[in-house]
Amino acid sequence: MIELWNWRTEGRVAASEIRLALADALDVPVLPLGGVDPVRVPSGALLVDVWHRPGDFPTSVDCYGVPAGLPEVSAVAAFARRLGRACLLADDTLDAGRHLLVAADGTIRPVHHDVRDTEDGEILSEQRLCTLLSPRCRGWSPCQRSRWVPDSVIPALAAA
Incomplete structure (x- = not known):
């Protein structure tokens, strides 16, 4: 089964900027999800879908084929630092309004949203x-x- 990460970023961010930040932060090849021939996907590549919506944290990022053994919170903290923007990810409560806010410095804390x-x-x-x-x-x-x-x-150094 392929693991999936769903994140949101502060502000509208171009898909190309998201892919570059992910490649830098995680040190893996990153490709757009759409239009990729599955036969030509390099081993260990991360497939990424990016789209925008209204509201706070309007850029949505879905990552498919995530690196094995890499905790999601460490990955999103590295990504937020590289991107220079805060990010959100779902927490472990299954409450749709509760998320983890990962600041641009990688610090993590729980927050609520409407x-x-x-x-x-x-x-x-x-x-x-x-x-x-x-x-x-x-x-x-x-x-x-x-x-x-x-x-x-959770301070940035502990999250890294």
Whole structure:
């Protein structure tokens, strides 16, 4: 089975810039998903689909055939540093509004967004920190059962 990573980036970023940043950060060949002859894909290549939507973090990045043994959080931290932009990835709570925010320096922390489903896909807005100061994040909330508990901050060096 092919593992899939789904990320979002801050601002609109061109697909070519995404592929270049991924190739630099992960040190693997990166190719666009569409129009690639499967027979000619180099071994270890990452296939990437990039598209834009409205809302916060409007650039979506799907990575197929990810490098074996590379933790996703380490990969996205390296990618965010290389790109110089914050990125989002889904966390482990299965809460559609909770994500991990990876700052441009690679620091990781949990955040919440309002999520609205539209014809253009999921639109995120109103980012706020996942913190014990919020009643939504206390007690028996999914936030408490996450690896990324409220108010946690993973410094860039630990994420690398």
